[in-house]
Amino acid sequence: MAKIIVMTSGKGGVGKTTSSAAFAVGLAARGHRTAVVDFDVGLRNLDIVMGCERRVVYDIVNVINGEATLRQALIRDKRMENLSILAASQTKDKEALELDAVGKLLDELRKDFDYIVCDSPAGIEKGALAALYYADEAIIVTNPEVSSVRDSDRILGILSSKSHRAEKGEDPVKEHLLVTRYDPARVEQGEMLSVEDVQEILAIKLLGVIPESQAVLRASNIGQPVILDQGTTPAQAYEDAVGRFLGETIEQRFVKAARRSFFARLMGRPA
Amino acid sequence: MAADPQKSADTSEGKPSRLTPMPLRGASYTMMVLRLAELAQPDFFGRLQVKIAQAPSFFEGAPMLLDLDGTAGGSAEDFEELKRRLRELRLALVGVQGGDERQHEAAMGVGLAIFPSWRASNKTTRAVDPANQRVRQEAPPEPRKPLLIDRPVRSGMQIYAEGTDLVVTAPVSAGAELLADGSIHVYAPLRGRALAGVSGDTSARIFCRRLAAELLSIAGHHRVSEEIAEAVQGRSVQVRLQGDNLRIETID
Ligand SMILES: Nc1ncnc2c1ncn2[C@@H]1O[C@H](COP(=O)(O)OP(=O)(O)O)[C@@H](O)[C@H]1O
Ligand SMILES: [Mg+2]
Numbered sequence: 001m002a003k004i005i006v007m008t009s010g011k012g013g014v015g016k017t018t019s020s021a022a023f024a025v026g027l028a029a030r031g032h033r034t035a036v037v038d039f040d041v042g043l044r045n046l047d048i049v050m051g052c053e054r055r056v057v058y059d060i061v062n063v064i065n066g067e068a069t070l071r072q073a074l075i076r077d078k079r080m081e082n083l084s085i086l087a088a089s090q091t092k093d094k095e096a097l098e099l100d101a102v103g104k105l106l107d108e109l110r111k112d113f114d115y116i117v118c119d120s121p122a123g124i125e126k127g128a129l130a131a132l133y134y135a136d137e138a139i140i141v142t143n144p145e146v147s148s149v150r151d152s153d154r155i156l157g158i159l160s161s162k163s164h165r166a167e168k169g170e171d172p173v174k175e176h177l178l179v180t181r182y183d184p185a186r187v188e189q190g191e192m193l194s195v196e197d198v199q200e201i202l203a204i205k206l207l208g209v210i211p212e213s214q215a216v217l218r219a220s221n222i223g224q225p226v227i228l229d230q231g232t233t234p235a236q237a238y239e240d241a242v243g244r245f246l247g248e249t250i251e252q253r254f255v256k257a258a259r260r261s262f263f264a265r266l267m268g269r270p271a
Numbered sequence: 272m273a274a275d276p277q278k279s280a281d282t283s284e285g286k287p288s289r290l291t292p293m294p295l296r297g298a299s300y301t302m303m304v305l306r307l308a309e310l311a312q313p314d315f316f317g318r319l320q321v322k323i324a325q326a327p328s329f330f331e332g333a334p335m336l337l338d339l340d341g342t343a344g345g346s347a348e349d350f351e352e353l354k355r356r357l358r359e360l361r362l363a364l365v366g367v368q369g370g371d372e373r374q375h376e377a378a379m380g381v382g383l384a385i386f387p388s389w390r391a392s393n394k395t396t397r398a399v400d401p402a403n404q405r406v407r408q409e410a411p412p413e414p415r416k417p418l419l420i421d422r423p424v425r426s427g428m429q430i431y432a433e434g435t436d437l438v439v440t441a442p443v444s445a446g447a448e449l450l451a452d453g454s455i456h457v458y459a460p461l462r463g464r465a466l467a468g469v470s471g472d473t474s475a476r477i478f479c480r481r482l483a484a485e486l487l488s489i490a491g492h493h494r495v496s497e498e499i500a501e502a503v504q505g506r507s508v509q510v511r512l513q514g515d516n517l518r519i520e521t522i523d
Binding site (some may be wrong): 046 | 423424426428447
């Protein structure tokens with residue numbers, strides 16, 4: 001049974017697209033047929049991070065409007081034959097992402113893929129709702145700062161009340177916490193929340209911690225998902241997270257023990 | 272108004288429509304109550320302004336009730352003037368409670384609603400007829416079950432336990448709101464707002480495993496996080512009302 005995974009956060013610029021690309025590649029590398037879908041209509045950039053922007057002919061809105069078939073719109077990754085990308089459009093209207101139409105599109109993808117990774121736009125409006133609505137599992141991408149944690153909390157509330165699973169009274173969407181852009185040194189300085197703080201506030205299972213690294217920007221500039229830049233810390237961290245997602249037991253790396261921070265007190269933790 | 276809203280909704284052709292019910296729904300709100308008796312105190316509005324400045328977003332545009340208990344005067348002009356002064360502080364006076372018929376006339380004259388006074392009804396239930404009490408003992412009423420919530424209450428969510436207690440066994444996030452006509456129990460960190468006794472029950476209490484609340488309120492007497500003593504932050508506490516004062520005591 002195919003699984004739909006949404007990469008979501010509420011807040012923008014936290015690393016959803018970076019993580020979507022990394023997870024899609026990681027799952028495909030382990031032999032799973034994987035599709036990664038960009039729901040960020042109007043601000044597409046998954047195709048750039050995946051390095052296939054020049055091969056985009058049709059996009060998700062074309063498929064939903066019936067102007068192209070899914071087969072025509074899916075772009076086969078050049079590095080891995082079991083990985084495909086469905087791009088978002090740069091110009092079109094995000095109002096096209098009607099839940100019924102998105103449901104049909106995902107059902108069609110379910111036939112050919114094991115995992116469908118949905119890269120959500122920021123916010124809690126139509127596009128973000130469309131991306132998370134049909135999810136079986138949600139990866140909550142969170143930066144170690146108060147506003148990002150708050151937005152993630154909001155998204156968790158939406159997942160537990162407005163998703164298809166919630167509305168149909170089915171098992172809840174499985175929630176995973178992915179803390180990204182983590183800088184242990186700044187945590188020690190009390191300038192950022194620690195992983196423990198974030199996890200304690202959101203009260204969901206920790207999937208992984210991705211360290212802040214120049215390698216991420218470098219990777220996106222050359223259109224190669226950072227997980228493929230072997231030996232770098234984000235690549236290792238994403239590999240670990242994908243492994244844990246698939247049920248492997250892998251110890252957390254890149255998290256140094258942190259003192260209780262200034263932010264923790266702000267968020268109301270005991271001193 | 273007809274009891275059955277479906278029957279009272281007529282179409283423009285004069286044919287009764289069975290399909291569209293009247294778009295009227297009941298809803299419950301928490302409201303702040305201002306006691307008219309307190310207005311007499313020196314620099315009332317100045318002190319109110321200070322209070323508002325402590326939690327501006329909480330007060331912004333908030334509806335308010337005027338409690339007329341223990342007072343007798345007040346003309347339509349007085350109520351109009353009070354409405355205006357509260358509006359300047361971005362508070363909306365929507366009605367009065369308590370008071371006598373003359374005051375009600377005057378209040379209604381300037382568009383204020385008359386709210387039933389819970390205090391009056393409280394008094395009547397306390398004066399128990401012994402005969403009645405015996406009847407009650409013979410057929411004890413079915414206890415109202417509390418509303419039980421087992422999943423985290425996230426930012427932006429609101430839960431209201433109408434006519435009963437609220438029990439939450441998972442964390443309550445900052446930006447979430449718990450409301451109950453009865454007491455509130457949180458067996459986890461409480462970081463959001465908790466308002467117990469929202470229909471006026473002054474005996475309602477709030478219990479939580481770890482206090483980090485943005486706001487605590489019992490029967491409209493509230494305290495925002497800055498007004499909560501450092502010594503009880505992060506502790507297991509019980510919150511109850513003593514006179515007009517919220518008492519927060521540790522229980523661990
Ligand atoms: N671990 C990281 N270290 C350094 N920069 C990162 C990291 N993750 C993401 N970024 C950078 O943050 C920005 C936003 O990332 P992106 O994945 O596009 O976020 P989103 O999709 O949530 O808006 C990009 O410039 C990206 O290169
Ligand atoms: Mg993005």
